[in-house]
Amino acid sequence: MPAPLLAATAAYALALRALRRVDPELRWDWRTIDAADLAFARAFPENFLWGVATSAHQVEGGCDNNQWSRWERSRGPDGAPRIKHGDVSGAACEHWARYPEDIARMRALGVDAYRFSVEWSKIEPREGDYNDAAIAHYHAVIDALIDAGIEPVITLHHFTHPQWFDDRGGFERAVNIDHIVRFSERMFREYGGKVRRWCTINEPSVVAMVGYFLGDFPPGVRSPKRAVRVLENLLRAHGRIYRALKALPGGDAAAIGLVKNITHTDPLRPWHLADAAAAAVFTEAFNRAPLRALRTGRFTLKIPGARVDRPMEEVRGSLDFIGLNYYSHVLVKTQLDRREPFTWGYRPGDVPTDMPYGIYPEGIYRALRQVGGFGVPIYITENGIADARDDRRADFIRRYLYAVARAIIDGVDVRGFFYWSLLDNFEWAEGWSMKFGLYALDPKTQARTLRPGAEAFAAIIRASRTGTRSSDG
Secondary structure, three states, rough: HHHHHHHHHHHHHHHHHHHHHHHOOOOOOOOHOOOOOOHHHHOOOOOOOOEEEEEEEEOOOOOOOOOOOOOHOOOOOOEEOOHHOOOOOOOOHHHHHHHHHHHHHHHOOOEEEEEOOOHHHHHEEEEOOOOOHHHHHHHHHHHHHOOOOOOEEEEEEEOOOOOHHOOOOHOHHHHHHHHHHHHHHHHHHHHHOOOEEEEEEEHHHHHHHHOOOOOOOOOOOOOOOHHHHHHOOOOOHHHHHHHHHHHOOOOOHOOOEEEEEEEEEEEEEOOHHHHHHHHHHHHHHHHHHHHHHHHOOOEEEEEOOOOEEOOOOHOEEEOEEEEEEEEEEEEEEEEOOOOOOOOOOOOOOOOEEEOOOOOHHHHHHHHHHHHHHHHOOOOEEEEEOOOOOOOOHHHHHHEEEHHHHHHHHOOOOOOEEEEOOOEOOOOOOHOOOOOOOOOOEOOOOOEEOOHHHHHHHHHHHHHHHOOOOOOOO
């Protein structure tokens, strides 16, 4: 082999090896694993928190004063609706009025916690003008949960905020962080005596990257610089909310954390340097940079079109726990097309969900090991499958919870698991097309029906509490 070619080959191999070390892909041989045998449920500790999760805009109905409601009513530059099929959230699941019956459904599943968000635009519809009726509503929800033996877990910002906040530039302007800090303080003063666990910001990477880089969420921008600015301000908002709530009466006793989604990006062709490089860029922007800022107190990120390196001391030490949202990984493939330089794909044997990714339980194990390095408790605040046919849900639940149990056995401090979601709901840009619910929902009649696949979840909860094997589900 000529010396130049030999040198190039060696450099290529070294580069691939370095990129793979960033976040190596993991695959288990499922032919040797029987996740239907629920013996793994014994790994969950006695006080493990089993829950379900929703967000206000997706289930409550009547959320017509936030930036998402405006986005749903708008159209793109090509005149097409922003949401698949032109869907709108509208009445959603009518959970605002039907929460008592939905709490009864939670009890039927056997869960002991419910993660939900308070809708800022209903509570503070105009700047400084708080709605007493909305505040009283969430008091009633919390009281009903406690009476049912279900722990309420509040999320302060789950993708939506009031239109007035958006009109002021939202999270693109650092000065606006003051508004969400004040709102969070008000919520803690109202509910802090009843609610112990608080999530500050849900999925800051998704808000920033999908809204300001990919352009699929409001405001539909494709700008790396603006995406990075929003991500930075969301992380700073978390840090400031954490410190503000800790300073309030009862703050020391509260557990406050950030909800970080992990979406692994792996190269579709592991041998391909460009695919590996693209995967490394996505991994850096989406996963590693935010986690590094939380750990070090410095936000550093360098991607094509954007670069930042600034101190972020307010976020260091701002985690009593970390919330992990995990669904799957994506497989990136590069191509010579300036308009669409990369695409996403599957590997032979992958089982797809209804969303554009496959079932990948090894990923939740990877993510748990990754965030386990913070040395704080981990709550899996979202995990679930879009499965309209309900022919993969049971296997998904068993395999992912097997992976969680394996992480616990290997020393990761996982304290709870919240399935997404209790009900089919309005799935953001996907509209009503994605069916994540343990309970199927007919948006026209509001009928709720327990899916057969949900029994796998209930069976694992039962098995974890009895410490015995179960053949259920």
